[in-house]
Every structure is written in C-alpha cells, then in structure tokens.
Amino acid sequence: MIGLTNIEKRFGDNLVLKGVTVTIAEGSVTALVGPSGGGKSTLLRCINLLEIPTSGTVRIGDETLEFHPGGKVPARDIQRLRLQTGMVFQNFQLFPHRTAIENVMEGLVTVLKWPTERARERARALLEKVGMEHKADAWPATLSGGQQQRVAIARALAPSPKVLLCDEPTSALDPELAQEVVDVLGKLASEGTTMVMATHDLRLASKIAQEVVFLDAGVIVEKGPAAVLFGNPEHQRTKRFIATLKQEAEKEGGGEA
Template sequence: MPPAEASSGPLIETRALTKRFGENTVLRDVSMGVRSGEVVCVVGPSGSGKTTLLRSLALLEAPTGGEIRMDGTIIAAGASTGAVRRAARAVRSDIGMVFQHFNLWPHMSVLGNVIEAPVRVRGLPRDQAVAEAEALLAKVGLSDKRDASPGRLSGGQQQRVAIARALAMKPRLMLFDEATSALDPELKAEVLAVMRQLAEEGMTMLAVTHEMSFARRACTRVIFMDAGEIVEEGAPKSFFDAPTTERAARFLARLED
C-alpha cells in the first residue's frame, strides 16, 4: 500500500546540480525535490547518474555546480562557503544511507554496529542506545542476531542490520542505493518488506532501485534518469503504464523482453 500523501514543500532539493569527474559529466543540471513523507524511486539504465545523485544528497560527493538545499538552507554547492559547510555539518545526521554492499563493521557485533553512531555522534548514553537498537533490531526481524558477528549473517540479514544502523540516527530522510541488487530473490524479499514497512509508516525515502514492482507499489513518485539527466518523472501508474518520453518507453520495453 502506498504511503499517505506527502506534505507540501521540499525537505531536500537540488537546483541545477552538476557533478563532473575529470572530463566526465555524471550529473547535468539536475533539479528535483523530495517532500516530507514522500517515497521517491529513481530508476534508469546503469551509468545514468542515479548513485551519484544519492551520494551527493548524502553529502558524500561535493557538487561541481548548482546546489543542494535542506529545508531551504543550502547544504552543498559548487561554490562552497564556510556557512554552507556549517549547514552541512548541522544536517548530516538527518540523512541516513543504505548502500548496495552493506558496509557493516566486521569487528563489531550486530548490536555494536547499530549503537556506534548514536553513542559517538549523538552522544546518547549507552544504555539508551542499546534499548533503541534492540527495538530497531526487533523492527527488522533480527532480535535473535543481537550478538552475532556480521560475517555469520546472510546478505539479507546484513542489509537489514544496515537499515537498522541508519535508522538509529533517527534520520529525517533515508536514501537507499540499490539496497537489494547484491541479494538473491528470497533475500531481496526480506529487505523489500522492511522498506515497504518504512514507507507505510511515513518515512521520507529516496531509493535507487531496479525493483520495478517496489517502485510501482510503494513509491509516491518515480524519477527516470538517463545520461546524467532527469528525463521524466511522475506517479508510478502513469510512468509505468503511459511513459511520455521515448527514452523512458525504450527503458521499460527492455525490462519486458
């Protein structure tokens, strides 16, 4: 079931965002926004700039041009200033990101992975961090893995720990970068179930995904990217059933082959 209609006004937005790596322009004047409560899926062929867009929103890549705003405040820009850098530091913990390959700390237990940032970054008392982490592990169905090493978990379990770890910082925005692409179909279902639950609970989410059934059923809006640009965006039904651009239509036709 899709989440409730989102409130007006963007929580995070890009304005003419450009990113180049040497001579390679990966993002070209990308302008988009995500409102609180929205679940936006970003789809498109490999190499279209989807991951770079997410990494830019997570403040892991600095823009070459344009800007990123959160609640109207510039948090990243091609021409960065001290004020922009201070604004970025102030909102960094409001943005959680789940990566394709889990990125758990192998020398820590599952619980240790989840409580590390709340204790060290938010300064949360350990007892409170543990209690909140245990609630999150229950939420993602991993209470019995509290003391396990990440290396002893399946890929689906590791990704659910990664989601719990991101949620432990109580972010206002969750970014998912191909969170299921490294998993087999059964394990994908475990992770997608957690993502659908978060969507139904009203978590603001931006997900780069190849899971078209998730995009169709769980998202409020779909953004289609190609060659570093946003080519088309709209409600899932209109995008999947009646795309308005030839590039989007070709992309969807290849999925059906």
C-alpha cells in the same frame, strides 16, 4: 522537504549530472531509476554530500547549502546537512568486528555521544522493527545478505534522520533475500518514512515508490507518479528502459510492474 536545484557534478572532464532539479515531499518515497552510468547513484549521493556537487543547491528541511565551481563549503556545514540523512548502501558495510546490535549502536555512541544503555535500547527497538531482534548478538559474517541489509537499515534509522537514502539496496541479493528487504522498506514507507532510493529493482520501485525519476546521461528524462511512469510512460526512452526492467524481473521470477 528535499530540494535539489540545478545540480551539476563533474568528475574531471566528465559531466555526470547536468543541471538536475527535483523536489521530494516529506513522507514520500521517490525511486531514482535509469541505466547504469545514467547518474542516479551520483544524484543520491549528492543529497547527503558523499559526493559534493560541482554547482547547484541542496536543501533538506531547514538546511540549505549552495555549491559553486571551485568553491569550498565548510566541513561543519556539510556535516550538519549530512546528519539529516541515513544511508543504506548496496553492500551493507557493516563493521565485521561488531555484533548486529553494536553496529546499530555505533553512530549513536561515537557520533551523537549517547549513553551506552540508551543507545542499546534504541538499537534493540530498531532491530525489532526490521525483524532482526533475534539476531542482536550475531556477527555479520553469520548473517545472510538479506539479514545484513536489514541490520544496515536499522543502523541508518538509528539517529532518526529526516530522510532515508537507499543506494541499490537489493542489487547484491538474490530474489528471495531481496524480498526480505523489500518487505522492510515497504513497512517503513507505510509508516510515512521519507525515502529516496536509487534502484533497478522493478519490484522494489513499483511496490514502494509513489514518485519515480528516470535519469539518463545525467538529465531527468521523465518524472511522475510511479503508476503512470511504469504503466504508461510518455517518452520513448523511458518506455524502452521500463520494458527492459520488466524483462529482467520476469527472468528472475520477480514481481509484477
């Protein structure tokens, strides 16, 4: 479903991703975990080309793009691959001058050129899916952080993407509001939505993900089933990191690993 092969990403002289290769199956949920600066968010953003890899290959479904140092990929090819994905950001990024339902409709109307009423019907159904239909006409400023993130999830799902990408979807929320988002993402996972999430939220990753990829210093240290990696990791570096996550979860009154 998603294939990343030998992905390198440089920011100037800083090599952030060092030949990362990973395959993500359709209908699965994969968590990218690791310390800050380890490369997990950069890798996530390389999937939908918000960050253009310096080299390597990105495949989503039938769409494949190759990247080479100094090479230029046509914008239409980038857009075609990007349309296979929906993105949920850390800080919601809702349009403040649009209501909840208008935020969900926006991409359908402006990018995909859907008729307004068709877009409204789709948006209302998605708001119902994330438990926000009662706030369809509310402005983002009147919503809690958890409510805003649920609207953002509905917006990302609107064009029926092949994969939902979540970049630290709970990190801007306190534990109680984060639980709202964990519950929604868990529901989507149970319905077979393909997801890749960069997160340091142990509750989110352990509850929802089937596979976990641990990144540090731009390389994959360890990857495997969530139960194995969280319960009995192989590498010492992974063990230290998971122990730190568990301590943070206990301080916040978070869930169990």
